Amino acid sequence: MTLLSLWMGWLTFWAVFGAALSATKEVGWPVYIDVIMGAYALTAGATTLGLWRMKPWTLTAFRTWGVVCLGLMIVFFLPLQMPERLAAEPVEVGTLFVATTGTMILVYWLMHRYIKRRVANPQ
Numbered sequence: 749m750t751l752l753s754l755w756m757g758w759l760t761f762w763a764v765f766g767a768a769l770s771a772t773k774e775v776g777w778p779v780y781i782d783v784i785m786g787a788y789a790l791t792a793g794a795t796t797l798g799l800w801r802m803k804p805w806t807l808t809a810f811r812t813w814g815v816v817c818l819g820l821m822i823v824f825f826l827p828l829q830m831p832e833r834l835a836a837e838p839v840e841v842g843t844l845f846v847a848t849t850g851t852m853i854l855v856y857w858l859m860h861r862y863i864k865r866r867v868a869n870p871q
Contacts, residue, residue, distance in 0.1 A: 750861065751801035753803055760796050763789035784823050787816045799863070806867050807860075814856050821852070 767785040791813035798806030825845075833841045 749799060749802070752862070753796055754824055756796040756799060760789060763792050781823060784816065784820050788813070788820055791816045802867060804867060807809040807864055810860065810863055814860075817852070817856070821849075 767782065767789050791809060794809040794811045795806065796808045797803075813849060834845070
């Protein structure tokens with residue numbers, strides 16, 4: 749649980765850094781990316797704190813972080829014209845998209861199971 753908490757803390761650190769960089773407007777991202785980056789930082793931070801202290805609301809924070817991750821993925825894929833690229837190169841782009849999404853879902857599912865088991869039965 750400690751390693752998972754430290755990993756989520758690392759993600760929180762980089763999310764805060766990314767949100768601060770995005771807020772400078774030097775990057776040129778739209779405002780909705782600033783909002784989703786801030787939400788990512790908040791939910792990752794809440795999950796980190798909950799994991800570290802083994803609080804009962806940790807699973808809710810983790811699930812919220814997962815929803816924000818999904819939103820972040822969608823927000824980043826739309827400006828990259830993913831639907832158009834998928835139509836032009838279905839094998840290359842489709843394989844990359846499925847492999848990336850599948851890996852993310854598998855890791856999230858494994859983490860969810862572990863957190864659910866550990867928070868329900870802390871030992």
